[in-house]
Amino acid sequence: MKTPAAAPFPYAEFDGHPATEDDLRTAVFFNYGHFTAMQVRAGRVRGLGLHLDRLDSANRALFELPLAGERVRELIRHALGSAGSVDASVRVHGFLPPGDSATTVMVTVRGPARMPTDPKSMMSVPYARTLPHLKRPGEFGQTYYAHLASRAGFDDAALTLPDGSVTEGSFTNIGFWDGDSVVWPQAPALRGITMALLEQEFPGAGIRSRHRPVTLDGLGSYRSAFVTNSQGIAPVRRIDEAAFTVDEELMKRLDAAYERAPWDTI
Structure with a gap:
């Protein structure tokens, strides 16, 4: 039995499902929202609590809604698993499209990155x-x-x-x-x-x-x-x-x- 191929980079999920054209229209045409960016290695990240606090605080400031940290962690884990990656650059975005009452969470996964150290x-x-x-x-x-x-x-x-x-x-x-x-x-x-x-x-x-x-x-x-x-x-x-x-x-x-x-x- 063949192992399923990893999803191509960059990979995006909206609320835990692979991004559709309609989902991506939300990000392109309605980019009023917030995000955090992190480097993941072996399924771990430095300062995870700080990232989750940032997302929750920004979500409350922009939409007057909480954004539960455990939900965000679950969505990141799911996106990493779907992308077939344990080392990655991950972004978590929060949107509230017009007419919606709950925050839409987009998780994007790219290859790992490191800042060049040249002056x-x-x-x-x-x-x-x-x-x-x-x-x-x-x-x-x-x-x-x-x-x-x-x-x-x-x-x-x-x-x-x-x-x-x-x-x-x-x-x-x-x-x-x-x-x-x-x-x-x-x-x-x-x-x-x-x-x-x-x-x-x-x-x-x-x-x-x-x-x-x-x-x-x-x-x-x-x-x-x-x-x-x-x-x-x-x-x-x-x-x-x-x-x-x-x-x-x-x-x-x-x-x-x-x-x-x-x-x-x-």
Whole structure:
């Protein structure tokens, strides 16, 4: 008897069934919703509770409805099983199409990914996201400025407020090293899961961290910088003309702190 072939990537399920054309129309034409992105290895993910809390909190904020964590876990497990994958990039989206009274959950499965660790260059851009604490699909501004930075020869964009305050990258959090502590910008931004896990693990790794305003004209006070997202951590070599030292020892310490975070079974 032949083993069934794994579903092709990218694979998508809506509420536990393979995506139909009608389902995909929901995602394409009605993208008012929220999501979280995670890297799954051997059926496990770091910070699963943080992902589930993010989804539930965003669902309540947007739709005034809870989103049960156990239901989300079951849907992720089902999608991974259907895709025939235990190592994957997974996204969980919540939608509430017009006329519906329950949240539709879309789970997408792609191949596993990891952020390239080559030092990044970032171009500052004047952009602040609406409700930045919510992770939402279809963020035109972030995508536009990321492409604008790429066309200018940079790897990414650094989002800034009108007063020059740095908030985050186009799809990353930004951290700075002043020689003593990791400094996260004290500004409206999404609190990424990797960032949250680092903050959780820093005390045990002997790393101090704090939040304070970071401005473009004050970048010279920092020795090093780095970015984080669901795919990992990478150093930053410059923002505009402000250059940073690529501190290999610091990056090892950050990686070690992240590796301390436990894996949770989905």
